[in-house]
Amino acid sequence: MTRPVPTYDLYGERTGNAPDFWLHCETIPSRSSLHRYEIGLHRHEGFFQILYISSGSGDALFGGKRSALAPPAIVTVPPAVSHGFRFSRDIDGYVFTLLASHLRLSGQAGRFTAEPRVTPLDPGDPEGAFVVSTLERLAAEWAGRRSGRTDLMEAYLTCVLTLSARLWSRDDPAEGLGGTARRMERLNGLIQQHFRSQKPANFYAQALGVSPTHLNRLVKAATGLTAHTYIGRKLIDEAKRELVFTERPAQEIGLRLGFADPAYFSRYFLRETGDTPRAWRLRERARLAAQSLE
Numbered sequence: 423m424t425r426p427v428p429t430y431d432l433y434g435e436r437t438g439n440a441p442d443f444w445l446h447c448e449t450i451p452s453r454s455s456l457h458r459y460e461i462g463l464h465r466h467e468g469f470f471q472i473l474y475i476s477s478g479s480g481d482a483l484f485g486g487k488r489s490a491l492a493p494p495a496i497v498t499v500p501p502a503v504s505h506g507f508r509f510s511r512d513i514d515g516y517v518f519t520l521l522a523s524h525l526r527l528s529g530q531a532g533r534f535t536a537e538p539r540v541t542p543l544d545p546g547d548p549e550g551a552f553v554v555s556t557l558e559r560l561a562a563e564w565a566g567r568r569s570g571r572t573d574l575m576e577a578y579l580t581c582v583l584t585l586s587a588r589l590w591s592r593d594d595p596a597e598g599l600g601g602t603a604r605r606m607e608r609l610n611g612l613i614q615q616h617f618r619s620q621k622p623a624n625f626y627a628q629a630l631g632v633s634p635t636h637l638n639r640l641v642k643a644a645t646g647l648t649a650h651t652y653i654g655r656k657l658i659d660e661a662k663r664e665l666v667f668t669e670r671p672a673q674e675i676g677l678r679l680g681f682a683d684p685a686y687f688s689r690y691f692l693r694e695t696g697d698t699p700r701a702w703r704l705r706e707r708a709r710l711a712a713q714s715l716e
Contacts, residue, residue: 446520447561450515451513469521472579472582473497473507474516474518483507485504500535541589556581560578609626609630613626621653626649665706666710
């Protein structure tokens, strides 16, 4: 009889459905040494994991596939993927566990984080060296608990994963910037340029020289979202940014984003986020204020 793969927030701990962290950091030996340096097959629902291997060696097991670990390297594990590790006793590095909902990645980085991967980091390569130093800064920032740490840690994570995706595509030409990825890059640039005008998906399809149906397939394959939803995400992300970091009334923010009717902006925001603009602003500011006191 096949034994079920256990689900944890952190390996060996069942913390229920309400974790009290969005990012957790610990050294690899701090937990693996308690289990004879073998982490059995398990998975994390709703959590993304990054392992930074700075020294030592080992193996990573993803389902039935085994990959060798040699320093320096970064291991990325998406939610719900069964995985395990076997480490040498001189292993060192960090494990970062974060709520997957905090990841805001698209295009090449979105594809990179959709599957478990082991990516070597060449310290002689400027981008590999930058990933290594940023991972170390991320660990130090997490431990330091200084003001502004949340914004810095989110920026570090975005840098690490985006550059790791670039390194991965460089080593695997089949996964590099092919036609789909180039069009997604162009689409992101066009959305950044025109999102305040609320251009429809047809506009972007024409600008890219593809049919609306093909654009929808392209975006769906890269992000899992329809083209309409993906384009709309930029509006919501910008609305959230202005609600948190400016004092503009929600009505003015809606007008700046192309909503002539303030009531429609509120309904649109509520439909996409589950909160009114005012409720979201109050809750998010309270969350950030609480984190700054940690």
